[in-house]
Amino acid sequence: AQSVTQLGSHVSVSEGALVLLRCNYSSSVPPYLFWYVQYPNQGLQLLLKYTSAATLVKGINGFEAEFKKSETSFHLTKPSAHMSDAAEYFCAVSLPTGNQFYFGTGTSLTVIP
């Protein structure tokens, strides 16, 4: 079975500090991995996705994530947090076959001025 675990339901960082949001997955086959962001009262928006090409994936708004098979992780990072990064972030996994996406429970990011 597939599952996604996001450690830390709430993360606070100072403006300008490193953002690190953790995501671990379990999958019986090599998965595809996604990070989505949800701003207040909006739908989810794709930040980036891993599709078995480069293990370091760059997304929008300066975010990137690295696929580490040995650690079954796909952590999201940004070198310098901005106030506009405050939002809910969701990690998701899907399989090359099938039609389900499995989402984590989300991490709420607060940026402190």
Next chain:
Amino acid sequence: GAGVSQSPSNKVTEKGKDVELRCDPISGHTALYWYRQSLGQGLEFLIYFQGNSAPDKSGLPSDRFSAERTGGSVSTLTIQRTQQEDSAVYLCASSLLAGGGVDTQYFGPGTRLTVL
């Protein structure tokens, strides 16, 4: 261009009433998904459409929940005899291709359902 739209944006209903939630996907998108987002929970998969058919209904929580899609476009999620535990944000997403895998999902803003 137009994204995924959902209506209503907010719905307050009384326990026991039926509700219908609507999703208009991006034009030309083959796949359509419904999710439920409860406070403190992740996104819970409800149902997936490929065209007008629903090959995967495994996520529907009970027989009070049903969904249909017509013309390969608009979808309606119906909840009969609503219960307080049905209160949540219901999100719809569409993707260009049929099926999951690598395809990006585009999400609507959701319908916030409150059952009193």
